[in-house]
Amino acid sequence: MKGGMITAMILTVLAMNASAQMYLTRDAKVTFFSKAPIENIEAVNNEVTSVLNTSKGEFGFVVLIKSFKFKKALMEEHFNENYLESNTYPKANFKGMITDLSTVSFDKDGSYPVKVKGDLSIHGVTQNVEATGTITVSQGNILVSSKFNLRVKDFNIKIPSTVVNNIAEIVDITVDAKYEPYKKS
Secondary structure (H helix, E strand, O other): OOOHHHHHHHHHOOOOOOOOOEEEEEEEEEEEEEEEOOOOEEEEEEEEEEEEOOOOEEEEEEEEEHEEEEEEHHHHHHHHHHHHOOOOOOEEEEEEOOOOHOOOOOOOEEEEEEEOOOOEEEEEEEEEEEEEEEEEEEEOOOEEEEEEEEHHHOOOOOOOOOHHHHHHOEEEEEEEEEEEEEEOO
């Protein structure tokens, strides 16, 4: 039910038309990494839902914050309760466009560097972001990968002064998604 609601939400958010070429994933992977002097912090979320409209270059992601998994339970607890406040802000989302769509051939196997631009909402704050990535088309599937940085303070995420040296101001975000053609059920 949860996955169906999220998929419906993304499909609604994207401006679709009858000729749209839609692709979907419910298990995209988002990783964040914070390099810090005392201890690096890394978390992985393998439950990210995303929809891609190849005819318009539109796409959207919905990331449930509580689905990030850490090596240490205490880090996960602090992340959800103190930093991302996941009970108040349960999800992050991105809605954007491939700005150089004409360089991608979705019906021809290959690897295509792309630029994306859109609105990223985290912790109740929306910022316009730009990133680079790669779209790989292989046997009818579409793989998307990107790595970019985010500044924690840009999303009003407060780091207590007692641990400010333990958490980087800028975190590395990695996105990997394998899309398949969307089929209405």
